[in-house]
Amino acid sequence: MSIKIHDAADVAAMRTACRLASEVLDYLTPFMKPGVTTGEIDRLSAKYMEKQGTRSATIGYQLPGYPPYPGYLCTSVNHVVCHGIPSNDKVMKKGDIVNVDVTVITKEGWHGDTSRMFEIGPCSTAAKRLCALTYDAMWLGIDQVKPGAHLGDIGHAIQTYAEGHGLSVVREFCGHGVGKVFHDEPQVLHYGKPGTGVELKTGMIFTIEPMLNAGRREVSELPDGWTIVTKDHSLSAQWEHSLVVTETGYEVLTLSAGSPATPDFVRGVKKSEAATQSA
Numbered sequence: 072m073s074i075k076i077h078d079a080a081d082v083a084a085m086r087t088a089c090r091l092a093s094e095v096l097d098y099l100t101p102f103m104k105p106g107v108t109t110g111e112i113d114r115l116s117a118k119y120m121e122k123q124g125t126r127s128a129t130i131g132y133q134l135p136g137y138p139p140y141p142g143y144l145c146t147s148v149n150h151v152v153c154h155g156i157p158s159n160d161k162v163m164k165k166g167d168i169v170n171v172d173v174t175v176i177t178k179e180g181w182h183g184d185t186s187r188m189f190e191i192g193p194c195s196t197a198a199k200r201l202c203a204l205t206y207d208a209m210w211l212g213i214d215q216v217k218p219g220a221h222l223g224d225i226g227h228a229i230q231t232y233a234e235g236h237g238l239s240v241v242r243e244f245c246g247h248g249v250g251k252v253f254h255d256e257p258q259v260l261h262y263g264k265p266g267t268g269v270e271l272k273t274g275m276i277f278t279i280e281p282m283l284n285a286g287r288r289e290v291s292e293l294p295d296g297w298t299i300v301t302k303d304h305s306l307s308a309q310w311e312h313s314l315v316v317t318e319t320g321y322e323v324l325t326l327s328a329g330s331p332a333t334p335d336f337v338r339g340v341k342k343s344e345a346a347t348q349s350a
């Protein structure tokens with residue numbers, strides 16, 4: 072039971088795997104629109120992974136006592152928290168918010184794991200706010216990462232921000248170590264207390280993937296054995312990056328040309344400067 076420390080060659084291989092995962096999301100982006108089914112998104116991703124020379128880590132993925140997961144990726148719509156199964160019967164419609172979660176495996180066996188939210192057509196202010204706040208919460212968590220920091224610092228940053236904005240943090244699912252193993256140690260909780268938990272060391276690679284609900288935090292599992300929904304049917308959002316702890320902080324690995332901009336607070340841009348920059 073120990074957390075892997077990756078060397079420079081491992082990190083280089085993970086950079087590739089993670090960029091490729093992010094490029095699957097880039098490729099899918101123009102198809103995330105009203106009238107398209109999540110089944111079609113699944114098929115498109117399968118073809119694109121084949122073209123990349125990667126394969127899906129999720130198809131056939133199995134936990135003890137559960138059926139094998141049937142999708143090349145996960146598509147979680149509105150009150151679906153995570154692990155939504157793509158379906159030809161699920162047509163995306165105006166106003167939906169959809170998480171697409173992609174994990175690819177390279178020929179060399181490295182996993183890249185990342186997810187984004189997509190707003191289908193014009194969405195309600197509440198839905199847009201949830202997606203935006205969840206994105207910032209993920210980045211606030213990421214921005215805690217440096218050697219000597221603790222996993223609890225990440226969870227605390229996310230939880231404080233989420234709850235401060237009236238959102239709740241799902242407890243049943245967490246970030247995870249990732250590399251040659253899909254779901255490795257450590258567990259990266261999205262709630263917690265500063266200075267607690269595992270101390271971060273250069274070369275650790277893990278995901279941060281908060282699931283935030285507009286309503287209560289409780290979730291239930293559907294009879295398909297995979298789909299997780301909010302118990303109160305409130306909207307849920309999630310974003311995910313894979314990253315490595317570096318000597319000076321972190322490097323986010325799941326970035327590509329189509330990644331949404333890194334928030335100004337991470338780039339150290341002050342509000343006044345941000346206003347000038349975007350003008």
Ligand code: MF3
Pocket residue numbers: 129130132140144145154172173174184280297311
């Ligand atoms: N990609 C998800 C994660 O972030 C896991 C999906 S497992 C599946 O860890 F089987 F549901 F696809």
Ligand code: CO
Pocket residue numbers: 184246247278280311
């Ligand atoms: Co993950």
Ligand code: CO
Pocket residue numbers: 172173174184185186311
């Ligand atoms: Co994922």
